[in-house]
Amino acid sequence: MKAEKGSAVIGSIIGLTAITLVSISVILALMAGWNAMLIRDAAVTGARHGALADKTPADGERYTLKLLEQRMPSLANFQTNSSIENQELSISVSAVLPQAGFINSLSIPTVTGSAELERRF
Numbered sequence: 001m002k003a004e005k006g007s008a009v010i011g012s013i014i015g016l017t018a019i020t021l022v023s024i025s026v027i028l029a030l031m032a033g034w035n036a037m038l039i040r041d042a043a044v045t046g047a048r049h050g051a052l053a054d055k056t057p058a059d060g061e062r063y064t065l066k067l068l069e070q071r072m073p074s075l076a077n078f079q080t081n082s083s084i085e086n087q088e089l090s091i092s093v094s095a096v097l098p099q100a101g102f103i104n105s106l107s108i109p110t111v112t113g114s115a116e117l118e119r120r121f
Contacts, residue, residue, distance in 0.1 A: 042113075047089050
């Protein structure tokens with residue numbers, strides 16, 4: 001009987017620790033997904049902006065970086081690249097997110113947004 005004294009307290013501490021770690025992992029995964037969606041949306045919007053008749057691909061890249069700075073201020077380092085193939089502008093964004101807890105910097109794969117070039121008459 002004396003050996004079991006206090007085991008409920010130890011068991012509850014271990015259980016709460018496990019639940020906390022799982023909860024934090026789920027929250028970090030959701031945040032990473034949300035950030036990936038924000039980056040993808042900025043790439044697509046920047047490609048649409050750069051594909052306008054009076055704009056250049058460099059304008060699309062600058063607009064993409066502006067959107068990322070507004071939506072995710074000082075959250076990550078972003079690199080953009082644009083290319084034109086088959087009358088379609090593609091803007092690629094790669095990001096490295098800062099350290100989150102014990103996880104070192106998270107690298108989101110390159111996200112590409114594309115839009116058809118507007119015709120110039």
